Amino acid sequence: MAQEKEVASGMEWRITMADGSSEVLAPDAGFAKIAWLALKGLIGGLVLKVWKFLKKAWDLGHNEPRKVIHCLKVGMALTVVSLFYYMRPLYEGVGGNAMWAVMTVVVVFENNVGATLCKSINRICGTFLAGFLAIGIHWIANQSGEEFEPFITGISVFLLGSAATFSRFIPSVKTRFDYGIMIFILTFSLVSVSGYRVDKLLDMASQRISTIIIGTSLCIIITMVICPIWAGEELYMLITRNMDKLACSLDGCVAEYFNDSGGLADGDKESDKKLLGYKCVLSSKATEEAMANFARWEPAHGRFNFRHPWKQYLKIGASMRNCAYCIEALNGCVNSEIEASEFTKKHISNIAIKVSSDSSMVIKELAKTMKTMKKSSTIDFLVGEMNNAVLELQEDLKSLPTLFIPQPLQEAECPENKSTEQDSKKAVPLMEIIPLVTLASLLIEIVSRIEGMVSAVEELAGLAEFKSVEDRKTNQNQTTNKVVPDHQGALQRV
Secondary structure, three states: OEEEEEEOOEEEEEEEOOOOOEEEEOOOOOHHHHHHHHHHHHHHHHHHHHHHHHHHHHHHHHHOHHHHHHHHHHHHHHHHHOHHHHOHHHHHHHHHHHHHHHHHHHHHOOOOHHHHHHHHHHHHHHHHHHHHHHHHHHHHHHHOOOOOHHHHHHHHHHHHHHHHHHHOOOHHHHHHHHHHHHHHHHHHHHHHHHHOOOOOHHHHHHHHHHHHHHHHHHHHHHHHHOOOOOHHHHHHHHHHHHHHHHHHHHHHHHHHHOOOHHHOOOOHHHHHHHHOOHHHHHOOHHHHHHHHHHHOOOOOEOOEOOOOOHHHHHHHHHHHHHHHHHHHHHHHHHOOOOOOOHHHHHHHHHHHHHHHHHHHHHHHHHHHHHHHOEEOOOHHHHHHHHHHHHHHHHHHHHOHHHHEOOHHHHHHOOHHHHHHHHHHOOOEOHHHHHHHHHHHHHHHHHHHHHHHHHHHHHHHHHHOOOEEOOOHHHHHHHHOOOOOHHHHHHHHHO
């Protein structure tokens, strides 16, 4: 039963229970209070999201300060080019086409020197060529009379636009001149169509070309003078980092398969990161191709000459990915549900770890060769050690069939001889040998693909004219038949 009671502040509702007790019902919150709580929650959530976004932006700028520097350089270029609007003499010199200089800076300025030079040169060449062709066709159309002028202009736009668009599908043209062809189509169409109605076509084209030259020149100067980021150096550092990651992944996969703690001495997260380093190699193809394309536009800088063989870096990257594919399959063996027993693993564990260790040493030596840009004096010795380890692994694989005893044959044995046979020789099921053979075959394939990496790096050393390392200790030990001590020292340092 519900009773209603008046109080000074309003109405109060009570419920009388069956046992005579009563409870007070709290009144529902008003619409204004509900709306205020909803608005408060919305504002709080929005502030929290903004705070998280600012924190991520701060972490990004702190971890990669070059991106912050690039943003500041773009702001500086836009500020300088805006003076053509703010200063009267400069504005009168270029007229209303000063906006094209601002657009050029926005479109052309990239985060490395090679990309900026590529876009700047493409934009200038495309604008020049399109402007001159449009003016020439406009003159021919004027000479042919008013009746044929629109037809000549339309046909020229159709033919040149179609031909230029088709050229963008040619791979060799697309990789280097795609942006220039797009600017050519845009400029030629605009100038040709506007020239049909504009009397001062030559003045308009000259002003537009001058503003584009101003914008591109400003971008080139700022990107090359103020904290330059070279695409060639980025490609060089990417290849060397990937080599180190590839070597760590190879060691980590084999060590984890045989439960060797020496290869995974760090924490779990750090070891997983090293183990999956090969994925960076597999996903870097597009970046390598873009950087190699931009690096060919750059002038000589640092240790790189103007005609540096950047294409060879793509061959090295391709050989690294071939090796990374095998390491990915090797990682699949580590995570496979079908596992070999510890007894079977011990049969080739030592030599398999030696093969992976020698292989990773070769990869690290190749990375060292590229970092120092000096020909290695130990690479041939390391490759020989790697091949000898593979021969030992193949010899151990030949003895694996002796471990396999067919199960039906065991059941057919006499009961009295069964116990003595099991004591002398332990039976190994075939399904336990298959994963081990798979891992060994992958290691052998990895070694053959590492030799492809060695050939690619040696070819780069010849094309880029890497310096030779003079080893006095090697020359002193040529008179003896002993192993060169410096080679052993190099093996310990790798």
